[in-house]
Amino acid sequence: MKVEKISELxxxxxxxxxxxxxELLCDGTKTVSSEKLAKRFHLNSAQIRKDLACFGEFGVRxxxxxxxxxxxxxxxxxxxxxxxxxxxxxxGRLGTALADYYGFNQTNFEVAxxxxxxxGKIGNxxxxxxxxxxxxxxxxxxxxxxxxxxxxxxxxxxxxxxxxASKAGIKAVMNFAPTPLKVEDDVxxxxxDLMISLESLSxxxxxxxxxxxxx
Amino acid sequence: MKVEKISELxxxxxxxxxxxxxELLCDGTKTVSSEKLAKRFHLNSAQIRKDLACFGEFGVRxxxxxxxxxxxxxxxxxxxxxxxxxxxxxxGRLGTALADYYGFNQTNFEVAxxxxxxxGKIGNxxxxxxxxxxxxxxxxxxxxxxxxxxxxxxxxxxxxxxxxASKAGIKAVMNFAPTPLKVEDDVxxxxxDLMISLESLSxxxxxxxxxxxxx
DNA sequence: GAATACTTGTTACCTTTTTCACAAAACCGA
DNA sequence: TCGGTTTTGTGAAAAAGGTAACAAGTATTC
Numbered sequence: 001m002k003v004e005k006i007s008e009l010x011x012x013x014x015x016x017x018x019x020x021x022x023e024l025l026c027d028g029t030k031t032v033s034s035e036k037l038a039k040r041f042h043l044n045s046a047q048i049r050k051d052l053a054c055f056g057e058f059g060v061r062x063x064x065x066x067x068x069x070x071x072x073x074x075x076x077x078x079x080x081x082x083x084x085x086x087x088x089x090x091x092g093r094l095g096t097a098l099a100d101y102y103g104f105n106q107t108n109f110e111v112a113x114x115x116x117x118x119x120g121k122i123g124n125x126x127x128x129x130x131x132x133x134x135x136x137x138x139x140x141x142x143x144x145x146x147x148x149x150x151x152x153x154x155x156x157x158x159x160x161x162x163x164x165a166s167k168a169g170i171k172a173v174m175n176f177a178p179t180p181l182k183v184e185d186d187v188x189x190x191x192x193d194l195m196i197s198l199e200s201l202s203x204x205x206x207x208x209x210x211x212x213x214x215x
Numbered sequence: 216m217k218v219e220k221i222s223e224l225x226x227x228x229x230x231x232x233x234x235x236x237x238e239l240l241c242d243g244t245k246t247v248s249s250e251k252l253a254k255r256f257h258l259n260s261a262q263i264r265k266d267l268a269c270f271g272e273f274g275v276r277x278x279x280x281x282x283x284x285x286x287x288x289x290x291x292x293x294x295x296x297x298x299x300x301x302x303x304x305x306x307g308r309l310g311t312a313l314a315d316y317y318g319f320n321q322t323n324f325e326v327a328x329x330x331x332x333x334x335g336k337i338g339n340x341x342x343x344x345x346x347x348x349x350x351x352x353x354x355x356x357x358x359x360x361x362x363x364x365x366x367x368x369x370x371x372x373x374x375x376x377x378x379x380a381s382k383a384g385i386k387a388v389m390n391f392a393p394t395p396l397k398v399e400d401d402v403x404x405x406x407x408d409l410m411i412s413l414e415s416l417s418x419x420x421x422x423x424x425x426x427x428x429x430x
Numbered sequence: 431g432a433a434t435a436c437t438t439g440t441t442a443c444c445t446t447t448t449t450c451a452c453a454a455a456a457c458c459g460a
Numbered sequence: 461t462c463g464g465t466t467t468t469g470t471g472a473a474a475a476a477g478g479t480a481a482c483a484a485g486t487a488t489t490c
Binding site: 005006008011012014015016018019020041042077078079080084092093094096097098100101107108109147148171172173174178179180181182183184185186187188189190191192193194195196197198199200201202203204205206207210211212213214215 | 220221223226227229230231233234256257292293294295299307308309311312313315316322323324362363386387388389393394395396397398399400401402403404405406407408409410411412413414415416417418419420421422425426427428429430
Binding site: 007009010044046047050060061062063 | 446447448449450451454455456457458
């Protein structure tokens with residue numbers, strides 16, 4: 001096991017491995033080699049081994065990995081062995097769509113609060129989740145033990161929301177607003193930029209000789 | 216100008232440059248140097264020059280880049296000088312949220328059709344956009360000149376939708392379902408995987424000594 | 431018109447990431 | 461127990477990506 005800094009590319013792949021391993025578990029598979037895993041899910045076996053080796057020696061030579069054990073390790077590494085409480089800021093279509101996204105409420109991420117500035121929305125509920133005034137952000141974050149914030153507001157308000165989150169002690173933020181945000185060094189900001197993805201598709205369509213491939 | 220294959224990292228940055236350049240245009244800026252652009256938007260000037268140089272010599276030594284001209288070049292390169300017609304498959308919350316996303320209808324991407332299997336939804340309209348039966352997919356794609364498909368259905372149906380799209384001649388697909396899809400070599404598939412992003416945040420929270428930083 | 435200041439395009443260098451290859455380890459069948 | 465097979469973990473090589481440095485242009489000043 002190497003003690004070095006883990007790249008985000010690696011942790012992203014761990015998420016994928018976890019998903020694959022869960023699928024194997026559903027099939028009733030007990031053990032799996034990196035080679036079999038790679039073949040089935042179109043991955044690279046050396047990379048799987050190397051990624052996993054960053055966190056310990058989970059495999060058994062000659063056998064492979066015990067699927068259930070591997071799942072437990074991956075969940076632990078990714079911090080999915082405990083619940084995360086999510087606040088979504090912006091109760092527009094995107095925010096409300098995210099609030100009952102398959103990912104949430106089916107995993108250890110629980111949407112605990114929505115926020116908006118629209119008085120017509122404040123106080124309403126979306127399923128079990130109440131829509132609060134953004135003014136009460138810090139208070140609710142504390143009361144509801146929120147540790148992850150999703151920014152789903154128009155671009156011009158995103159920076160402000162990020163700063164509110166930072167002030168409230170939030171360390172993990174996912175941003176859907178298509179604008180570059182400045183962030184404190186101790187806050188992890190993950191940008192999800194649909195325009196970039198769309199324009200990447202557009203580039204591909206405009207450039208016939210480019211090899212396609214996933215991403 | 217180098218003639219080599221362009222990486223997706225490069226084209227993604229072109230999207231960002233375009234966004235920055237548009238902001239400069241709003242400010243009335245006429246010319247900009249790679250250095251000024253880099254300073255203002257927290258980029259690297261050498262990388263900007265290198266990325267741009269892949270596509271031609273757009274700059275003037277001693278001056279920099281003419282902002283308007285640069286915008287036109289970037290739009291052309293990214294294929295944004297012509298309209299793209301988008302179909303969204305899955306008229307659930309996510310699909311409908313995407314249908315009136317800021318990105319669409321404010322740019323050259325026009326949502327031309329929604330698709331669903333739910334008889335209660337088929338025939339309804341969301342703004343100007345009609346919801347069609349997935350059965351009519353190929354027909355509508357042709358009639359509406361659709362060239363980009365967005366998959367916003369539950370994971371278990373995603374592969375099927377992708378294959379329908381491929382059969383209908385679609386070459387650019389954006390997938391929101393959290394599952395790995397197999398795709399023809401000539402189809403560009405762009406995955407937007409919110410679970411991976413969330414789990415990346417979770418990893419960060421679970422690993423206190425990790426430096427944060429954007430992504 | 432020459433000297434100075436500025437900025438690009440590009441090469442060379444450095445860092446990160448991926449892939450390859452194999453010794454070491456564990457299992458299996460006889 | 462032993463020889464053969466499988467498969468991991470890892471160091472070394474290769475590929476990809478990012479940064480720095482600078483020669484070659486262009487504009488501006490005096």
